[in-house]
Amino acid sequence: MTKPDWPEGCVEQVFEGARAILCTIDPQTHDMRLVYRDRMGDVLGSVSAVVDQLAAGAGTDHKLVxxxxxxMYHADMSPVGLYVENSVEIAALNRDDGFGNFFLKPNGVFFVLKDGNAGVLETDAYAExxxxxxxxxQSGPMLVIDGVIHPRFLPDGTSKFIRNGVGVRPDGKVVFAITRDRVSLGSFARLFRDVAGCENALFFDGAVSSLALGSKMEIDSEEPxxxxxxxxARSNGGEN
Known part of the structure; x- marks a missing residue:
């Protein structure tokens, strides 16, 4: 199901009893970016703040999708793992062991190349x-690795949260997904593999997950x- 005011490519459907929003993005007609700080170098700190900044500086050539x-981030809002913005590495690749979802290895990296194409790779594969x-x-855990569900996931574990993540299909299109209802990591991984058709997918976060469609907050956790x-979306037919 889609809504008239939603961007093209975004749909909501029910999978394994839970509602999810999936947005399929074509790198040939869209720009994908990562935003962390404002023009003064201060951490923006929320999805809504990023949307407000983009709306304030929006031109006619690009439309927010x-x-x-x-x-994931530390208490001081700094990224836990690798973070690159405008080709500048702000935080280094993190290959440490630890506790929490980020360290539920294999974890991985979502990246956008200078030609606009994107990918998801397991952390060691990304380094190589x-x-x-x-x-x-960089985030974690990986949800799907070369078509296979993360080996440490239970089919339907008892830990259930609203979750969001990103995956890449064999045709190069990118799928961003978020659930409206609480789901296990196993179910969320199957959403990417079996519904979105992604051979590689990465978990972004859980209880703090938020989504804006256009300039409207569709799901707002009100968390940092x-x-x-x-x-x-580019208005020039796909040229940079």
Whole structure:
């Protein structure tokens, strides 16, 4: 199901009893970015703040499609793992062990290259690829790895939250997804593999997940956000 005022490519459907919004993005006609700080270098701190900043500086060439939180952060709002914005590495790749979802390995990286194409790679594979992305954010755990569900997920574990993440299809299109209802990691991974058709997908976050469609907050946890993924539609037919 879609709504008349939603961006093209965004639909809501029920999967395994839970409602989810999926937005399929074509890199040929859309720009994908990551936003963390404002023009003064201060952390924006929420999806709604990012939307407000973009709306204040919006031109006619780009139209905001969506914004969602895109990576885990420390108490001081700094990214837990790799974060690259406008080709500048703000935080380094984190290959440490630890507690929490970020360290439920294998974790991974969502990245956007300078040609606009995007990908999701497991952390070690990303390090070996030696890429120079324009944007990148590390999070965890991986949901789907080369078509296989994360090996440590139960089919339907008891830990259930609203969740959001990103995946990439074999045709290069990118799927951003968020649930309206609480789901397990196993169910969320199957959403990306079986419904979205993504061979690789990455978990962004859980209880703090938020989504803006256009300039409207469709799901607002009213919680802080560190890195935020932004998608804008180009009005020039796909040329940069």
């Amino acid at each position: 969506l914004a969602m939180n895109a990576g 690829a030696d890429l120079s992305p324009e944007y990148a954010t 956000a560190g890195p935020v993924a932004v998608v804008v």
